Amino acid sequence: MNPDLLRGNLDLILLTLLEQQPLYGFAIIQAARDRTGGYFDFKEGSLYPALHRLEAEGLLAAQHGETGRNGKPRKYYAITDRGRETLNTKRQEFAAFTGAVQQLGRNGA
Amino acid sequence: MTTATHTTPRALTAYLRRATWGLPEARRQELWDELEEHVLTRADHLTLTGLTPTQATAQAIRELGPPAHVTLGMAKVYIMPNFILAAGTLALALSAGLYALAGSGATSTTLTVVRQAPVKPSCVRGTKPSGDNITIVSEKGGVTCYTFNDHEVNKGVFLKGTDVTRALETQGVTLSRNGRSLALGGTSVNARFTRDGVAFFDASSVVDLLTRTRSVRFSGYTSPRMQVGDATLLLNAGPEDIGAAFYNSSNSVFLSALIGQPVWGSYFVGTKTGPEHLISTRLQKGEAVMLVTSRGGTNFMVDAGKVDAQGRLSVHSQDRQLRFVSSIDQLGPYLSGGRRSALLVRITNVPLSDLKSGVFVPAQATSDAR
Numbered sequence: 001m002n003p004d005l006l007r008g009n010l011d012l013i014l015l016t017l018l019e020q021q022p023l024y025g026f027a028i029i030q031a032a033r034d035r036t037g038g039y040f041d042f043k044e045g046s047l048y049p050a051l052h053r054l055e056a057e058g059l060l061a062a063q064h065g066e067t068g069r070n071g072k073p074r075k076y077y078a079i080t081d082r083g084r085e086t087l088n089t090k091r092q093e094f095a096a097f098t099g100a101v102q103q104l105g106r107n108g109a
Numbered sequence: 110m111t112t113a114t115h116t117t118p119r120a121l122t123a124y125l126r127r128a129t130w131g132l133p134e135a136r137r138q139e140l141w142d143e144l145e146e147h148v149l150t151r152a153d154h155l156t157l158t159g160l161t162p163t164q165a166t167a168q169a170i171r172e173l174g175p176p177a178h179v180t181l182g183m184a185k186v187y188i189m190p191n192f193i194l195a196a197g198t199l200a201l202a203l204s205a206g207l208y209a210l211a212g213s214g215a216t217s218t219t220l221t222v223v224r225q226a227p228v229k230p231s232c233v234r235g236t237k238p239s240g241d242n243i244t245i246v247s248e249k250g251g252v253t254c255y256t257f258n259d260h261e262v263n264k265g266v267f268l269k270g271t272d273v274t275r276a277l278e279t280q281g282v283t284l285s286r287n288g289r290s291l292a293l294g295g296t297s298v299n300a301r302f303t304r305d306g307v308a309f310f311d312a313s314s315v316v317d318l319l320t321r322t323r324s325v326r327f328s329g330y331t332s333p334r335m336q337v338g339d340a341t342l343l344l345n346a347g348p349e350d351i352g353a354a355f356y357n358s359s360n361s362v363f364l365s366a367l368i369g370q371p372v373w374g375s376y377f378v379g380t381k382t383g384p385e386h387l388i389s390t391r392l393q394k395g396e397a398v399m400l401v402t403s404r405g406g407t408n409f410m411v412d413a414g415k416v417d418a419q420g421r422l423s424v425h426s427q428d429r430q431l432r433f434v435s436s437i438d439q440l441g442p443y444l445s446g447g448r449r450s451a452l453l454v455r456i457t458n459v460p461l462s463d464l465k466s467g468v469f470v471p472a473q474a475t476s477d478a479r
Contacts, residue, residue, distance in 0.1 A: 044147065049185065068146040068149075069150045
């Protein structure tokens, strides 16, 4: 897929992935791949800054989970109430945008 | 910086140090732990594909991308907005510099490609060969030596053995004492020819050797790149486009990866003389795509082509009318509605171990040759 699309909608995608359950970084990448048949393939190096940013903005909250491969607790990211509100807003924006693009196509046809 | 009680590979420690550079201490430790956990978990997965722990760690680190990108991304989050540009840029430059100084473990080597093997005569005793396609170069004592007139038979993509071992020494590739064979993991391939005492190998035999035991990924068409573990090989033939020659010569490797078992009966449209198909795709310029049709059993017709700036793929087939399918199981030797079933597989920027993920059906599911 076009990486610009992924970058431009990264927050929406991450919040959607975490909407159902908290996940840690590696599991987020796997979930993104599995749930989209490989369509979303994150660059790992850009994932962590994005997660930290969403956490800093109060949209995600960190919680410690089971011990990871490095002997330390895994850092799980859970969506906050504010994160859910933002997710709803972003979904509406995205739907309005794609609807408008489709309308353009129909009108132009 | 503290680390866990387990042993952290040195390459990983170097990466983590660069990626977390410049962050507030608490954040730095947090990110360090996250990235470390990520790489170790990913490396565990990769070892299941046959990589050694060292190779798996190197691959996992590479997938994370340059540490400077993480540094800059984190600087934007945690450093005051007024300082973002200055601090971020500084962190980026310093991190990149430190990483380069420390050595990331990843290497990139340019291999000079030779396109023409020397024309060496073949000799027979007794019967004197004849025909329009040969030239007799000597006759002596009942022995006749001749060369083929078609110089295409001597064309190829050839690599110097010493260059290959220099680039892939860390991957375990060795050159025999006489310099005439390359070995890896108990398998060896022989040189195609020697020139001035230097042995040259078919690029396809090098690919075959590597793909038997190593995770390999290809990119680029005009000047192909091979990524083998943490080593990247750039094949350089100057301005010449060697994509078709390189990728088509390794068609059995790609077919075997696609089918999941060795395929020996394959052949290809190497001369690019068959009907040309121009197919619209959503792929980026420079991607290599393989067109596969079946001739029954394990006989396949294959051609590798490139995608242009408009996303159009140019490939050749013996069939003028094609219908694209989504799986190799759907290929067959018989026409349906006058069309041959055909498979398109992106072979660049896809791990060879997961080549099936490169299969795609274009929006226009049929093609008529130009």
